[in-house]
Amino acid sequence: MDALTAHRFQFAFTITYHYLFPQLTMGLALLIAVLKYMGLRGNVRANEAARFWIKVFALAFVMGVVTGIPLEFQFGTNWARFSEASGGVISQTLAMEGVFAFVLESAFLGLLVYGEKRLSARAHFAAAVAVCVGTWMSGWFIIVTNAFMQHPVGHEVLDDGTIALVSLSAYLTNPWAFVQYAHTMVGSVVTASFVMTGIGAYYTLLDEHREHAALFLKVGIVAGVLSSIAIALPTGDLQSKMVAEHQPITFAAMEGHFETEEGAGLVIVGQPNMETMTIDNPIVAPRMLSIMTHQRWASRIEGLNEYPRAEWPDNVPLLYYAYHVMVGLGTMFMALMVLAAFFLKRGTLRKKRLLLWALLIATPFPFIANTAGWMTSELGRQPWLIHGVMRTADGTSLQVSGGNTLFTLLGFMGLYALLSLVYILALVKIVQKGPATGSASESH
Amino acid sequence: MLETTWFVLAALPLIAYAVLDGFDLGVGILHLRVAKTDDERRQVLRSIGPVWDGNEVWIVVGGATLFLAFPRLFGVAFSGFYLPLMMVLWLLVFRALGIEMRHLMPHRLFDRLWDTSFAVASALLAFGLGAALGNVVRGVSLDEEGIFFAPLWSDVFWPAPGAEGQTGVLDVFTVLCGLTTVAVLALHGALWLASRLEGVVAGRAANDAKRLYVAALVLTVALTGATAWVQPNLTHNLGARPVGIVFPALGAVSLAVLGHAIRTQRWARAFRASAAWIAFLIGSAAYAIFPYVLLARIPERSLHLSDAANLTHALTVALYWWIPGVLLGASYFVYAYRQLPARVPLHEDAGDDGDGADTSEE
Numbered sequence: 179m180d181a182l183t184a185h186r187f188q189f190a191f192t193i194t195y196h197y198l199f200p201q202l203t204m205g206l207a208l209l210i211a212v213l214k215y216m217g218l219r220g221n222v223r224a225n226e227a228a229r230f231w232i233k234v235f236a237l238a239f240v241m242g243v244v245t246g247i248p249l250e251f252q253f254g255t256n257w258a259r260f261s262e263a264s265g266g267v268i269s270q271t272l273a274m275e276g277v278f279a280f281v282l283e284s285a286f287l288g289l290l291v292y293g294e295k296r297l298s299a300r301a302h303f304a305a306a307v308a309v310c311v312g313t314w315m316s317g318w319f320i321i322v323t324n325a326f327m328q329h330p331v332g333h334e335v336l337d338d339g340t341i342a343l344v345s346l347s348a349y350l351t352n353p354w355a356f357v358q359y360a361h362t363m364v365g366s367v368v369t370a371s372f373v374m375t376g377i378g379a380y381y382t383l384l385d386e387h388r389e390h391a392a393l394f395l396k397v398g399i400v401a402g403v404l405s406s407i408a409i410a411l412p413t414g415d416l417q418s419k420m421v422a423e424h425q426p427i428t429f430a431a432m433e434g435h436f437e438t439e440e441g442a443g444l445v446i447v448g449q450p451n452m453e454t455m456t457i458d459n460p461i462v463a464p465r466m467l468s469i470m471t472h473q474r475w476a477s478r479i480e481g482l483n484e485y486p487r488a489e490w491p492d493n494v495p496l497l498y499y500a501y502h503v504m505v506g507l508g509t510m511f512m513a514l515m516v517l518a519a520f521f522l523k524r525g526t527l528r529k530k531r532l533l534l535w536a537l538l539i540a541t542p543f544p545f546i547a548n549t550a551g552w553m554t555s556e557l558g559r560q561p562w563l564i565h566g567v568m569r570t571a572d573g574t575s576l577q578v579s580g581g582n583t584l585f586t587l588l589g590f591m592g593l594y595a596l597l598s599l600v601y602i603l604a605l606v607k608i609v610q611k612g613p614a615t616g617s618a619s620e621s622h
Numbered sequence: 623m624l625e626t627t628w629f630v631l632a633a634l635p636l637i638a639y640a641v642l643d644g645f646d647l648g649v650g651i652l653h654l655r656v657a658k659t660d661d662e663r664r665q666v667l668r669s670i671g672p673v674w675d676g677n678e679v680w681i682v683v684g685g686a687t688l689f690l691a692f693p694r695l696f697g698v699a700f701s702g703f704y705l706p707l708m709m710v711l712w713l714l715v716f717r718a719l720g721i722e723m724r725h726l727m728p729h730r731l732f733d734r735l736w737d738t739s740f741a742v743a744s745a746l747l748a749f750g751l752g753a754a755l756g757n758v759v760r761g762v763s764l765d766e767e768g769i770f771f772a773p774l775w776s777d778v779f780w781p782a783p784g785a786e787g788q789t790g791v792l793d794v795f796t797v798l799c800g801l802t803t804v805a806v807l808a809l810h811g812a813l814w815l816a817s818r819l820e821g822v823v824a825g826r827a828a829n830d831a832k833r834l835y836v837a838a839l840v841l842t843v844a845l846t847g848a849t850a851w852v853q854p855n856l857t858h859n860l861g862a863r864p865v866g867i868v869f870p871a872l873g874a875v876s877l878a879v880l881g882h883a884i885r886t887q888r889w890a891r892a893f894r895a896s897a898a899w900i901a902f903l904i905g906s907a908a909y910a911i912f913p914y915v916l917l918a919r920i921p922e923r924s925l926h927l928s929d930a931a932n933l934t935h936a937l938t939v940a941l942y943w944w945i946p947g948v949l950l951g952a953s954y955f956v957y958a959y960r961q962l963p964a965r966v967p968l969h970e971d972a973g974d975d976g977d978g979a980d981t982s983e984e
Contacts, residue, residue: 237726243675244718248711250685254700255707258769261700265693266936273690276635276683277944281951284679285958288672296961308954343936575701577771586708593712600719604726 184583185256185574190556191587192248194549195594199242201548204317204363205370206235207310209401213393214306218299227393228306229294230613231374236291237604241597243284248590256583260563260573264341267333267349268323275319283312317363318355325355327564328555329424335567357420358555361413365551367405368511369544374398375518376541377609379534390613392528399522403515409508415470421558422471422479425565428558430482431494432501433467442467442479447502450495455483491560500553507547514540624938625931628691629915631944633908635687639680640751640904641810641897642955646674648811650717650744651804653737656815656826661968663737667724669818669966674721676955678714683951690940692930695915702762702770703754706791710750717743745804752803756796759907760852761917761924763788768923783854789919795852802841806903809834810896817889820965828889835884839877842903846870849910855917856910866909873902 179187210231217225250272253261261269286308294302326333332348333341343349378394381387422429430436434445436455444466448457468477482490491497518537521527527534563570649670657663689696700707720740724733760781762770775790792800812834815827850856859866876899883892911917916925931937 237722240675240718240722243678244715247678247682247714250682251700251707251711253689254685254696255704256701258697258701261689262694262697265689265696266933269686269690269693269696269932270936270940273683273686273940274943274947276679276686277947277951280679280682281676282954284676285951285954288676288958289961292672293961296963340933342933343939346939575697575704577769578701578704582704586704589708589712593715597715597719600723600727604723607727 179580179584181578181580181583182571182574184580184587185578186570188256188583188587188590189249189252192245192252192590192594194552195590196242196245196249197548197552198545199238199245200313200317201366201369201545202238202373203235203242204313205366205368205401205405206231206238206373207306207313208367209370209374209397210235211303211306211310212397212401214303218303223389223393226613226615227390227397230390230608232290232306233608234373234605236287237601237608239287241601245594245597256575256578257563257573258575258578260568263339263568263573264326264564266343267330267341268326270343270346270349271319271323271326275316279312279316279319283309283316286312314363317366318359321359321362322350322352322355324555325352325358327562328358328559329354329420330564330567333567341564341567354420354424357413357416361409361417361551364405364408364413365544365548367401368409369548371398371402371405371515372511372537372541372544375402375537379537380609381612382528383531383534383538387612395518395527396522399515399518399527402511403519406508406511406515410512414505414508419471425558426480427482427485427489428491428497430480430484431491432497432554432558434498434502435467435479435481437481437483438478439481440468440478441465441476444470445502450498452494489561491557493557493560497554497557500550500557504547504550504554507543507550511540511544511547624934625691625927626913627941628931628937629908629912629927632684632687632691633904634948635680635684637901637904638952639677639684640900642677642680643674644748644807644900645810645814645893646670646677647744647748648807648809649814650720650740650811651748651808652811652815652827652830653741653744656812656830657823660733662821662823663733664724664970665819665821665823665966665968666815667721668970669815671721671725672962673959675718676958683948687944690944691932691937692915692927693932694930695925698764698769698925698930699758699916702772703757703791704771705774706750706754706772710747710754713743713747713750717747720744748804748807749800753792753796753800755803755904755907756799757789757791758916759799759849759910760789760793760795761919764916764918764920764923764925766923768925781852783852785919795848798841798845798848802838802845805834805838805841806896806900809838810893810900813884813889813893813896817893818962818964818966821968823968824889824965828887831884831889831892835881839881842877849907853910853917855914855921859909859912863909863912866912869902869905869909873899873906876902 210228213224213228213231217228253272286305289297289305290302290309293305297305326349329352331352332343332345334344336342374394375398378391378398381391382395418429421432434448434450434457435442436457441464443462443464445457446461446463448460448462451458465475467479469475471477471479482494514536518527518533521530521533559565561569561571563573649666653663653666657666685696716739720736720738720743723736757772762772764770773788773790775792776788778785778787778789779793781789781793781795809831812827812831816824816831818824819827876895880892880895880899883889883895913927914924915927915930918924
């Protein structure tokens with residue numbers, strides 16, 4: 179494996195694995211704050227439910243921390259030239275994340291997990307809010323960092339290639355970041371609400387923890403239906419228009435749009451064929467791509483043929499599939515949650531066993547959709563590390579060889595396989611034990 | 623001036639990390655020794671449970687601040703120490719598993735595995751972090767382009783000034799640094815346990831603290847001599863910037879206060895003295911390398927802080943948010959630590975009902 183591939187693969191693997199946890203904890207932190215608020219208003223079950231979800235949260239949080247530290251380190255270890263060139267800019271938000279977000283969430287996590295007996299109800303609710311704010315701030319700083327790589331602003335490239343910060347406020351208010359943040363955070367709420375709904379469905383099907391399960395379903399489905407709609411409209415729609423405007427090559431590649439067309443169709447299913455530059459076995463919605471992108475049925479959409487191949491993302495089929503998997507799953511989430519919300523409102527959800535099964539089985543899929551979304555974003559940015567400014571091939575650490583990186587990549591894979599095993603066993607244990615009734619007698 | 627300010631600021635989160643995570647690393651090193659029964663081990667873990675993760679965050683803040691202040695150092699040093707850093711990352715994972723799995727998945731057999739994982743990973747991490755600091759103080763083999771790739775060890779085991787050859791991560795000097803760190807942090811952890819636990823574990827930790835104090839004292843004296851020998855920049859600085867002598871001097875004062883507090887069994891005071899000592903040890907190390915951020919074995923190639931530093935505008939704007947941000951963060955920690963019980967009882971429920979039992983122990 180050549181060094182560039184090894185560096186890319188290792189970062190892709192470690193960040194993909196890492197993001198399985200923050201996407202759960204960011205959304206769950208919000209839902210826990212909601213449950214704690216209901217508890218503060220006198221809903222005893224909500225407080226017990228919060229206690230259960232804090233355990234799930236804490237487990238995922240620890241996983242997020244231990245798999246997150248390697249990411250920050252890898253900026254230096256594997257991407258030294260990128261770090262040295264862009265350190266004037268992206269180090270601002272990475273350090274802000276540590277100083278403002280990590281310190282906040284980690285200081286209050288201890289109080290949230292261990293402090294219910296020692297703190298007043300209000301103070302414990304405040305700890306839940308502090309952790310939630312911390313995780314959501316952390317998300318903002320990371321998205322700003324990524325947004326700079328997607329759509330650099332507030333900087334200047336000096337003669338020696340150093341990327342200098344010109345305006346911190348422009349950098350922090352990158353328009354790309356607002357849209358991407360909204361889309362990402364809503365995606366995180368989708369994950370958390372599907373997990374909450376899935377476990378609610380599990381207990382309901384088993385007829386265990388009846389009252390708690392009903393609450394999980396209620397909170398999970400309300401959050402799920404709102405977030406599953408918001409993930410498409412407006413956030414997903416805005417995101418794809420932004421890509422179309424600023425990264426037309428990426429947009430053409432992810433839509434599988436090879437030839438420039440007026441009144442372009444939307445490819446729903448089909449396999450990109452990189453030899454014939456067409457879509458095999460396509461199902462196309464005529465003119466839909468033009469309508470969705472420009473709200474005009476005959477608007478012109480540039481295809482990949484407009485651009486030299488060296489400017490294309492280096493893996494068009496993977497980008498195309500990642501994007502279509504994300505969109506396809508997102509559509510199903512919306513349908514499932516709207517259906518669930520309908521029966522929840524009628525009060526007959528408990529009896530719809532097939533629907534409960536569907537909600538249970540759907541639990542892992544938002545993780546796949548979020549991962550596919552990030553693959554779309556990061557594969558779509560290729561061959562650039564910082565769009566239009568620095569190519570990925572120019573960012574690696576020169577002295578770290580492909581062999582060394584392959585070794586550590588395999589090490590990470592083995593270690594994370596072990597982590598997954600332990601995580602799943604511990605999670606199953608928490609779920610088997612289930613939410614307990616009573617006051618704060620249960621803590622660890 | 624701006625760069626020097628950031629040299630100082632960048633050291634602060636690293637000191638916070640050493641002092642805070644230092645005691646839970648030390649607790650890990652002593653875990654198998656001072657806590658014998660299942661209840662005792664749970665007691666030890668409960669004493670660090672609410673805080674260890676927050677303590678560890680300071681290494682992230684420290685790494686990110688280094689990146690912010692000295693991007694060139696971040697790139698050169700992190701890629702140069704590639705293999706040892708990856709091992710540190712893996713150890714952090716095993717350590718977290720060791721701490722958290724015990725209450726997530728209690729198991730009669732596997733509890734031993736998690737305890738051992740916690741203890742071994744803590745000891746190796748303390749050793750590794752000490753050796754890393756040793757590498758920075760000793761200097762590395764920067765090439766003409768100003769980069770290096772450190773093997774775990776090489777034939778230059780005796781790093782005399784001017785010795786030929788590529789330096790490795792481990793040699794006589796850095797191993798001494800690692801061992802000193804293990805002793806210092808084990809002592810720091812013992813003092814945490816002695817001042818924060820009830821019952822026999824605190825007594826055992828107090829006994830260990832007395833012995834560890836002697837070991838740490840001897841090792842520090844040896845290390846001070848070795849540093850002066852291996853890094854001529856230290857002696858140069860003593861002549862050129864004599865004001866920096868305050869770091870080792872205050873370190874010596876802290877050490878004396880620490881010894882007195884241990885003799886008189888005032889454990890909370892001893893813990894604070896130990897924290898000060900660790901801070902001044904790191905301050906002394908920083909003084910030994912100043913005004914460089916990464917010393918080379920061939921002195922002309924050393925990375926000067928003004929060459930490694932970020933651009934002026936980036937450093938200036940960062941001052942406006944970094945300083946208030948860190949103060950704010952420190953205030954959260956003060957609040958969180960105030961919520962901890964004065965002493966952790968052997969059994970979970972004992973003492974928890976007795977609100978207002980938070981009497982100071984001194």
